[in-house]
Amino acid sequence: MNVSQLQHKFENRSFAVTGETGPPKGTNVNRCLHRAEKYLKGRCNAVNVTDNQSAIMQTGSLATCRLLMDLGMEPVFQMVCRDRNAIALQSDILSAYALGIRNILALTGDHQALGDHPQASGVFDLDSVSLLKALCSLESGRDISGNALDGAPKFCRGAVVTPGAEPVEPQIIKMEKKVEAGAQFFQTQAVYDIKQFETFMKRVEKFNVPVLAGQVILKSAGMARFLNANVSGINVPEHLISKLQKDKEAAKSGQTGARICADFVKEAKAMCQGVHLMTLGWDHLVPDIFEMADLG
């Protein structure tokens, strides 16, 4: 029976790197699989598959996770609470285990109003905290209503946190609740301000749980400004925006973004247990980032 290699990595206290892929809207999954195989396989310890990210309907995370496994990659099954009720969530958790998936990232999920189906209902029977509790319950051999299972799953359970939120205290309290509910590792929202990240890491050190610093590769100064203005908890410092602005060609080719990411990773190595690379279609830069940041 296969076990989570990602968990193994955490237990060994070695620096973990995870990647991410988003399934397409439609049946042409080959492109995302091919890119993951070409750029992430053999580099990232595990690859997240997004679950109808930003409330945009796409091919499912569960199926794509299994397809990644068939190509020799270890997936992290992202699960949001928006689209499935308490029955379907638990059922999919059991299905994931049956398919060999061993990592689950528990998320509340963006509100459906933000996506391409604002007319759909948002379920939210569970939230990120109670989904983690449900995972633990299933692992102990009972569903959340207390009924016995015929065979129990076992996962490496992840969750998310936003170090750049203002105020950050509610985020930290919720992180503590997630740890109490069973989270074994955390991936963060994209972080660019190393000082802010360091302060955050000091505050959450006491939870004694691996944290992977989230990185979204910056594609342009405009994108950085857009993130600052519109995405909660993301702060791209002004000196990085100037770097992107200085050489427009280098920014466009991804060189600048990859360099900014690698520089952050190098510094973050001493502060946390890994990085989570959210490439948003720029997976081809991952090999460069690995090289520049001296990742194994």
Added chain:
Amino acid sequence: MLVSEMKPDEEILDMLDMAHSIYLVGCNGCAEVCKTGGAKAVAAYRKFLETQDKQVPGICNVDFLCNKVLTGTRLVREIEPIDRSEAILVFSCGVGVQVAGAVVDKPVFPAANTISMGGHFGLWPGAEKCAQCGNCVLGYTGGICPVTGCAKSLVNGQCGGTTRDGDCEVEKGRPCAWLQIYERLKTIDRLDLYRRILAPQDKSKLMPEVKQRKTLYWAIDQDVKPKE
């Protein structure tokens, strides 16, 4: 009218936790009819609390707790015993609990679960304030309802979607209820309540039993005889 039922004693004592002196606020409106409020029910609960090692510095019954102006004016005259209390236990629907929470800087706790608001409404238009969820969590959220206030009705804290201005990700100008709850709990020095993990809402309570719906127009139409 509003239909509510008392929470189990164990749940109320668990909510009140370390608080020893509890001020009681009752509603003489719909809650009186349901026996979750009114002078008689509140006085009886005072006796029970005293057997549980709690003190009750005062009681105040308001005709319609959902009338914010009326409640505010009435409770101002009770400042002294309220100041001596560590918590306020409110015998009303979820709207009344929120009114009490909005007019006094003390932790407020609901003594009842609100099941239905069919028929005649209270005086503070309530549909936006109380979802009649039957799992009242106001005691853990500083008297601000996340079931109606949060776009996702989350009960375990803020999601990652709060904007820089403190708005909900769904709509500009709609405040993040969890940020409000955080600020409120910080003000009353009860952030420990934010740390509590709450169980998922029991959605089966959204469908009250027929006998609990006897006061609704639907039930009156069906000629369901009110009986105890």
